[in-house]
Amino acid sequence: xxxxxxxxxxxxxxxxxxxxxxxxxxxxxxxxxxxxxxxxxxxxxxxxxxxxxxxxxxxxxxxxxxxxxxxxxxxxxxxxxxxxxxxxxxxxxxxxxxxxxxxxxxxxxxxxxxxxxxxxxxxxxxxxxxxxxxxxxxxxxxxxxxxxxxxxxxxxxxxxxxxxxxxxxxxxxxxxxxxxxxxxxxxxxxxxxxxxxxxxxxxxxxxxxxxxxxxxxxxxxxxxxxxxxxxxxxxxxxxxxxxxxxxxxxxxxxxxxxxxxxxxxxxxxxx
Amino acid sequence: xxxxxxxxxxxxxxxxxxxxxxxxxxxxxxxxxxxxxxxxxxxxxxxxxxxxxxxxxxxxxxxxxxxxxxxxxxxxxxxxxxxxxxxxxxxxxxxxxxxxxxxxxxxxxxxxxxxxxxxxxxxxxxxxxxxxxxxxxxxxxxxxxxxxxxxxxxxxxxxxxxxxxxxxxxxxxxxxxxxxxxxxxxxxxxxxxxxxxxxxxxxxxxxxxxxxxxxxxxxxxxxxxxxxxxxxxxxxxxxxxxxxxxxxxxxxxxxxxxxxxxxxxxxxxxxxxxxxxxxxxxxxxxxxxxxxxxxxxxx
Numbered sequence: 001x002x003x004x005x006x007x008x009x010x011x012x013x014x015x016x017x018x019x020x021x022x023x024x025x026x027x028x029x030x031x032x033x034x035x036x037x038x039x040x041x042x043x044x045x046x047x048x049x050x051x052x053x054x055x056x057x058x059x060x061x062x063x064x065x066x067x068x069x070x071x072x073x074x075x076x077x078x079x080x081x082x083x084x085x086x087x088x089x090x091x092x093x094x095x096x097x098x099x100x101x102x103x104x105x106x107x108x109x110x111x112x113x114x115x116x117x118x119x120x121x122x123x124x125x126x127x128x129x130x131x132x133x134x135x136x137x138x139x140x141x142x143x144x145x146x147x148x149x150x151x152x153x154x155x156x157x158x159x160x161x162x163x164x165x166x167x168x169x170x171x172x173x174x175x176x177x178x179x180x181x182x183x184x185x186x187x188x189x190x191x192x193x194x195x196x197x198x199x200x201x202x203x204x205x206x207x208x209x210x211x212x213x214x215x216x217x218x219x220x221x222x223x224x225x226x227x228x229x230x231x232x233x234x235x236x237x238x239x240x241x242x243x244x245x246x247x248x249x250x251x252x253x254x255x256x257x258x259x260x261x262x263x264x265x266x267x268x269x270x271x
Numbered sequence: 272x273x274x275x276x277x278x279x280x281x282x283x284x285x286x287x288x289x290x291x292x293x294x295x296x297x298x299x300x301x302x303x304x305x306x307x308x309x310x311x312x313x314x315x316x317x318x319x320x321x322x323x324x325x326x327x328x329x330x331x332x333x334x335x336x337x338x339x340x341x342x343x344x345x346x347x348x349x350x351x352x353x354x355x356x357x358x359x360x361x362x363x364x365x366x367x368x369x370x371x372x373x374x375x376x377x378x379x380x381x382x383x384x385x386x387x388x389x390x391x392x393x394x395x396x397x398x399x400x401x402x403x404x405x406x407x408x409x410x411x412x413x414x415x416x417x418x419x420x421x422x423x424x425x426x427x428x429x430x431x432x433x434x435x436x437x438x439x440x441x442x443x444x445x446x447x448x449x450x451x452x453x454x455x456x457x458x459x460x461x462x463x464x465x466x467x468x469x470x471x472x473x474x475x476x477x478x479x480x481x482x483x484x485x486x487x488x489x490x491x492x493x494x495x496x497x498x499x500x501x502x503x504x505x506x507x508x509x510x511x512x513x514x515x516x517x518x519x520x521x522x523x524x525x526x527x528x529x530x531x532x533x534x535x536x537x538x539x540x541x542x543x544x545x546x547x548x549x550x551x552x553x554x555x556x557x558x559x560x561x562x563x564x565x566x567x568x569x570x
Contacts, residue, residue: 163403184402201400226338226374226420227402227411233339234405248339264400 002059008066023081126151133159199265217257285552291430293378297342307370326464377425388421434517434525445544453532
């Protein structure tokens with residue numbers, strides 16, 4: 001399978017929108033045609049070949065090398081294939097993507113996986129604020145797919161998330177699962193303050209007991225839910241720690257809330 | 272055809288196209304999975320009076336079930352997808368949702384989806400929660416013993432119902448023993464059920480009746496106690512006849528099942544009172560699947 005390698009010539013001073021560089025949009029184009037694509041950077045337009053050196057052939061893989069922390073919307077709207085970012089990535093990674101895989105070896109900015117409907121994002125470093133959250137003006141954040149963060153996530157992870165799974169190996173900031181509509185968030189590290197604020201439905205599965213619990217969540221007791229076996233089996237091929245959840249004998253304490261906003265969400269704390 | 276001294280009639284079983292699904296029922300242990308499965312497949316011997324034909328297909332180990340608990344697979348057959356959907360919902364709702372510790376999952380994924388827990392979820396009165404896992408949707412319905420986990424839909428597929436064969440034996444105990452041996456062997460074959468009690472039916476029927484209200488009546492040609500006053504197909508040494516009816520997901524499954532069942536009877540032989548094997552049909556005009564005994568038992 002052919003792949004296109006984009007090596008950043010130098011770190012850009014301004015943010016650049018990389019949304020036009022998806023596998024679907026580049027299919028069938030020559031290297032020269034790809035190089036001629038203009039990208040938005042503030043009020044300017046930048047040619048791709050001015051920003052990157054290009055190698056390979058557009059195919060089912062795009063590899064981005066260099067400090068891409070100023071490059072936003074990498075993999076936005078992609079429907080398939082693989083995007084590999086060697087280093088950091090900017091904001092809105094995988095915005096609205098419906099399929100394919102994005103792998104980032106470093107950390108990513110804010111709003112990663114916002115509006116994502118399918119596919120998979122793997123982040124080896126940290127994720128910024130509003131991971132899988134709704135961008136301003138949108139009513140829903142992530143709506144499907146799987147996001148794995150091996151590091152930490154910022155504040156408001158899963159804000160207005162509607163469907164899909166977000167798993168964070170490290171810690172999350174404050175207001176995790178705020179205004180969450182549905183879906184599943186798993187956190188192996190610590191969570192910040194006010195987890196589940198205004199949460200309507202959905203599941204937050206915590207491997208560690210949080211230091212504080214929101215007052216608008218009520219304790220429902222401790223149970224071995226069968227659906228956790230299904231989750232554990234669905235995750236068993238994922239890298240550690242995500243694939244290590246036992247598929248039997250897991251008991252959790254269930255808190256339901258946010259009672260100030262529908263109150264059908266749940267925070268499950270593994271015992 | 273003679274096999275081990277048993278006469279195999281040059282007859283065929285006439286079977287019909289049906290719709291079928293498989294549902295996996297799990298519970299805390301096999302006993303309670305069976306309680307739920309037995310209830311869900313109860314009163315399901317014939318579509319004529321029961322709406323569907325159903326039975327336990329096989330036991331499942333913890334490794335074979337979605338939730339890692341022991342379970343059983345049941346198969347349900349009906350004459351139309353609409354009727355099958357109605358029966359699934361009614362039976363899972365009344366017999367599995369109600370059974371302690373149980374859960375229900377789709378046993379078929381390819382085919383037209385029909386509701387399994389899709390409407391049962393409303394029993395949760397607003398406290399139900401859905402969870403999409405690996406592209407499949409499940410409902411978690413709060414119940415008094417914990418939570419009833421049920422998959423949203425199951426799939427239905429075209430299937431075959433009404434495969435059959437008859438054993439003609441010297442006595443009633445010998446006919447029953449032959450059927451028991453056949454059922455034991457046939458239960459090892461996947462994708463089939465024998466929907467009658469214990470897998471055996473003693474009241475084989477013919478089409479029509481002297482009474483206008485009835486569409487079917489006793490198969491008098493095979494009833495030994497009236498052989499002197501009807502057009503009997505029984506020779507003097509036959510004292511009892513029993514039938515095994517098979518529903519299967521495919522015609523091949525039914526053929527395979529009939530073969531092992533008949534072979535088990537043949538193995539008993541005339542010394543155990545097994546004299547003849549026959550099959551039931553309606554002249555071949557009603558059902559599109561014909562299972563010829565000689566072809567099925569061909570070496």
